[in-house]
Amino acid sequence: MDSTQLIAIFGSILLQSAPLIIAVCGETISERAGIINLSLDGSLLLSALAGFAAALLTGSLLLGFLAAAAVGAIFALIVAFGSLHLRQNQVAIGFVLAMLGDSLSAFLGQNYTRLPGPSVPAWHIPVLKDVPVLGPILFRQDAVVYFALLLVAATWWFLFRTRAGLELRSAGERPEAAFTRGVAVRKLRYIYAVLGGALVGIAGAAYSLDVKIGWAEGHTRGMGWIALAIVIFGGWSPLRGALGAVLFGATKALATVLQRSFPQVALVAFNAVPWLLMILVLVLVSGRLAAPLLAQAPAALRRPLRGLLQAAPPAALGQPLDDN
Amino acid sequence: MSQPKPRLERIWPLLPGLAALLVTTLLLLAMGTSPIDAYSAMWQGAFGTSARVYSVLAFLVPLLLAASGLLLTFKAGLWNIGIEGQIIMGAVAASWVALRVQLPAGLQIPLELLAAMAGGALWAALAGILKTRGGVHEIFGGLALNNLAILFTNYLIAGPWQPPEGGSFRGTQPFGAHALLPLFENSRLSLLSLALAVVAFAGVALVLTNSHWGLRLKALGQNARSAFLLGVSSNREMLLAMAVCGALAGLGGGVRVLSWFDSLRQSISGGIGYLALMVVLLAGFRLVLTPLVAFFFSAVLNGSITLQLRTQLHSALGDILTGVLVLLVLLFGNYERVRRAFRRRRSQADG
Numbered sequence: 001m002d003s004t005q006l007i008a009i010f011g012s013i014l015l016q017s018a019p020l021i022i023a024v025c026g027e028t029i030s031e032r033a034g035i036i037n038l039s040l041d042g043s044l045l046l047s048a049l050a051g052f053a054a055a056l057l058t059g060s061l062l063l064g065f066l067a068a069a070a071v072g073a074i075f076a077l078i079v080a081f082g083s084l085h086l087r088q089n090q091v092a093i094g095f096v097l098a099m100l101g102d103s104l105s106a107f108l109g110q111n112y113t114r115l116p117g118p119s120v121p122a123w124h125i126p127v128l129k130d131v132p133v134l135g136p137i138l139f140r141q142d143a144v145v146y147f148a149l150l151l152v153a154a155t156w157w158f159l160f161r162t163r164a165g166l167e168l169r170s171a172g173e174r175p176e177a178a179f180t181r182g183v184a185v186r187k188l189r190y191i192y193a194v195l196g197g198a199l200v201g202i203a204g205a206a207y208s209l210d211v212k213i214g215w216a217e218g219h220t221r222g223m224g225w226i227a228l229a230i231v232i233f234g235g236w237s238p239l240r241g242a243l244g245a246v247l248f249g250a251t252k253a254l255a256t257v258l259q260r261s262f263p264q265v266a267l268v269a270f271n272a273v274p275w276l277l278m279i280l281v282l283v284l285v286s287g288r289l290a291a292p293l294l295a296q297a298p299a300a301l302r303r304p305l306r307g308l309l310q311a312a313p314p315a316a317l318g319q320p321l322d323d324n
Numbered sequence: 325m326s327q328p329k330p331r332l333e334r335i336w337p338l339l340p341g342l343a344a345l346l347v348t349t350l351l352l353l354a355m356g357t358s359p360i361d362a363y364s365a366m367w368q369g370a371f372g373t374s375a376r377v378y379s380v381l382a383f384l385v386p387l388l389l390a391a392s393g394l395l396l397t398f399k400a401g402l403w404n405i406g407i408e409g410q411i412i413m414g415a416v417a418a419s420w421v422a423l424r425v426q427l428p429a430g431l432q433i434p435l436e437l438l439a440a441m442a443g444g445a446l447w448a449a450l451a452g453i454l455k456t457r458g459g460v461h462e463i464f465g466g467l468a469l470n471n472l473a474i475l476f477t478n479y480l481i482a483g484p485w486q487p488p489e490g491g492s493f494r495g496t497q498p499f500g501a502h503a504l505l506p507l508f509e510n511s512r513l514s515l516l517s518l519a520l521a522v523v524a525f526a527g528v529a530l531v532l533t534n535s536h537w538g539l540r541l542k543a544l545g546q547n548a549r550s551a552f553l554l555g556v557s558s559n560r561e562m563l564l565a566m567a568v569c570g571a572l573a574g575l576g577g578g579v580r581v582l583s584w585f586d587s588l589r590q591s592i593s594g595g596i597g598y599l600a601l602m603v604v605l606l607a608g609f610r611l612v613l614t615p616l617v618a619f620f621f622s623a624v625l626n627g628s629i630t631l632q633l634r635t636q637l638h639s640a641l642g643d644i645l646t647g648v649l650v651l652l653v654l655l656f657g658n659y660e661r662v663r664r665a666f667r668r669r670r671s672q673a674d675g
Binding site (some may be wrong): 038078081082085086087088089091092093095096097099100102103104106107108110222225228229232268271272275276278279282283286287288 | 471647
């Protein structure tokens with residue numbers, strides 16, 4: 001394998017990971033504000049269908065992405081409303097929505113199956129595309145990839161470098177304290193849950209209009225749950241989450257390459273990789289396994305390693321709000 | 325706005341059902357199908373002939389077994405989403421005995437059913453250990469294990485257990501007649517399995533209402549920390565609840581291969597585990613409601629399969645009907661809570 005091939009593989013891994021990166025950023029924003037949106041798998045499916053159908057019917061990619069964002073936002077709004085106004089369990093509502101989104105996409109999508117449709121065109125950035133190595137990987141992509149990369153940076157900067165981001169995190173960590181200090185916790189949770197949901201919807205359209213063009217029943221099934229696991233792996237940070245999404249994409253690409261080299265190994269072994277990986281990384285970041293490993297590490301490395309391996313969820317994640 | 329009238333409170337429980345029907349009716353109209361034809365096809369599909377009713381009951385068996393198990397895990401505060409995989413592994417274990425072991429008539433089927441329970445219990449215990457020892461939330465451990473169970477089934481069907489003629493990715497060869505549950509009047513219903521499901525549900529009900537274990541699970545579910553302080557070993561109780569739930573789900577999987585089908589198939593569960601979660605959520609974890617809701621779900625889904633055969637409409641319509649119903653009941657089922665929520669918002673708007 002020469003370097004051009006390798007660069008092409010890296011470029012394709014980045015493209016394949018882009019929707020996952022967008023969904024992980026959206027869910028990270030929502031969970032940082034204290035709302036678990038467990039409906040991701042269903043909302044990705046339905047928004048992938050909505051995006052594809054809207055773009056096909058109107059001929060406008062932009063309207064496709066907007067329709068998908070609206071679907072994702074509505075799902076998130078239902079979770080937020082159920083939790084913030086009706087004080088119901090976020091996990092239960094999210095789970096039911098995940099199932100419902102799946103069935104709705106199967107039913108509504110029956111006439112859109114395997115139709116040719118529009119797709120996001122490639123858009124090479126002048127000058128930057130000619131930078132050696134990085135140019136072909138990062139800048140000979142399309143708008144979805146650039147959006148995903150900018151979103152990671154913007155989300156990180158917003159969460160950790162702005163006052164509004166601090167208020168967002170306080171709504172997820174210490175809602176009572178934030179409320180006493182004049183932060184409108186309920187309003188913030190609504191805003192960021194819906195914003196996160198809209199991003200998940202955009203991720204759905206990124207599949208059906210760019211990465212896995214078209215629609216078929218169960219088009220993105222499983223990716224929502226993987227995105228939720230990556231948020232945990234990412235320690236509720238968009239940077240680490242994006243890294244997790246790319247690593248996941250890389251593992252899948254590696255499995256595909258290996259599969260070609262070892263055709264005698266059953267296909268099932270390679271299909272099992274994402275799920276085995278999910279269990280493995282969740283054990284790793286939970287700290288039960290990481291703690292003994294860290295004890296073995298040289299003292300100077302322990303602190304940075306711990307920061308890399310472990311992370312605690314926002315303290316009030318999933319909790320109801322007692323503001324009156 | 326004036327105070328909601330008591331009359332509204334009386335019809336409140338009916339509203340989610342009506343709203344769910346409204347949603348599916350609109351979907352049918354959007355698809356250009358007459359809702360009356362569609363609903364009558366669904367009704368015919370569920371209750372049209374006695375054979376259809378047997379089919380509804382046959383589908384109910386694994387659903388009720390799984391839902392009974394979930395009553396235990398929910399009581400312990402666990403979200404056993406891995407139940408789908410537990411059903412599948414029960415089916416795999418039963419199939420292994422059916423394909424590979426030849427026993428005298430009176431022993432064959434009991435051993436198959438025991439193997440099914442063991443397979444489900446093992447898979448559930450795995451999710452439980454991942455939670456108690458690995459710190460992996462049971463939702464994510466369970467989902468990963470579900471997908472691994474599906475892949476494992478596919479591997480068995482395409483590989484070691486493929487039919488002698490080979491090439492089939494749909495299922496193993498049919499088991500011998502001696503290995504299958506006796507069926508009632510040429511239907512897919514095994515009366516033995518129905519009896520087992522009823523006994524299992526009654527057993528779970530008894531455990532939850534009348535046993536010390538039920539109390540310990542309740543303590544664990546309501547507050548894991550104080551239960552620990554009271555001397556309830558949370559890890560042991562959690563694992564036990566998972567294993568028993570897995571055993572019941574696995575038994576359901578065994579019933580699927582030994583009566584609903586006659587072999588191990590690719591989508592051997594086909595979402596019964598997720599459906600059982602929806603059943604228990606709609607029943608609001610209430611014992612009496614659980615079998616009734618399970619029967620209702622079974623009828624709707626069997627009816628929607630007939631709907632698909634007759635009108636070419638996707639059978640997911642049945643899942644949409646039940647899904648919207650569960651969502652609305654979860655959100656708005658509690659009249660008092662809804663009233664308080666809206667009163668609170670009004671008072672905020674005023675103040």
